[in-house]
Amino acid sequence: MVVDVNNLGLCLNTGIASARGRYYVQLDSDDRLKPDAVEKLLAVFESDPTIGMVIGSYEVWNLNEKTGDLNRDESVPVVTHDEWTEDNGRNNLLRIGGAGAPRSAHVGVIRDCGWFGVNDTAWCRNYGEDYDLVLRISERYTIGRVWDPIYEVIRHSGGTDHSIDQVTIDRNDNAKDCMRLEALHRRRTLNSSNGQVKHPATKPVLASA
Numbered sequence: 001m002v003v004d005v006n007n008l009g010l011c012l013n014t015g016i017a018s019a020r021g022r023y024y025v026q027l028d029s030d031d032r033l034k035p036d037a038v039e040k041l042l043a044v045f046e047s048d049p050t051i052g053m054v055i056g057s058y059e060v061w062n063l064n065e066k067t068g069d070l071n072r073d074e075s076v077p078v079v080t081h082d083e084w085t086e087d088n089g090r091n092n093l094l095r096i097g098g099a100g101a102p103r104s105a106h107v108g109v110i111r112d113c114g115w116f117g118v119n120d121t122a123w124c125r126n127y128g129e130d131y132d133l134v135l136r137i138s139e140r141y142t143i144g145r146v147w148d149p150i151y152e153v154i155r156h157s158g159g160t161d162h163s164i165d166q167v168t169i170d171r172n173d174n175a176k177d178c179m180r181l182e183a184l185h186r187r188r189t190l191n192s193s194n195g196q197v198k199h200p201a202t203k204p205v206l207a208s209a
Helices: 008-018 037-047 089-093 107-112 129-138 166-191
Strands: 023-025 051-063 070-072 103-106 142-155
Touching (some): 023 037, 051 129, 089 129
16 A cells, blocks of 8 residues: 555555554654653543543653754743643643643544544544544543643754744644534534533553453
């Protein structure tokens, strides 16, 4: 099978579908997980059977491109994604541009919630496929938290976050606005029975190892 490597969602879905493990853990190519990151993520999953995704906290590090050294940016506090409150996190997600990092989810939950987008909408072009998936997961499952820093975001001149022109920024903002609008329509349907989103009473069916 030929895979379009420029289709981020398709590549993620292909990798997750082929993996033998039970959990997906985000790791961007230029960032790092702490040595105990997976251990802490799994501990949260095991603490509550309704959790479908766990979101951690991260530190910002700077790359010295002359020496190759990495140094913690002490001017930036640990990013703890405080928007993920227990009672209103899924609603707060609609008000911000990101979904928190790092993220980990049951493979079964990703499948149950429709996988990552694969550029199959008019507004999604290799952008926001993860934000859209987190919106959908948060509507059906509890989001767990790791408050300790377990992820290191590496800042360097080649990072795409620092080289986006205004046209692309506007396009990306419009894409997320469309995702939020679709989320609101879904929530009306989900909430129509009793006024609140239901969570499953047991763990989702997971992919077998």
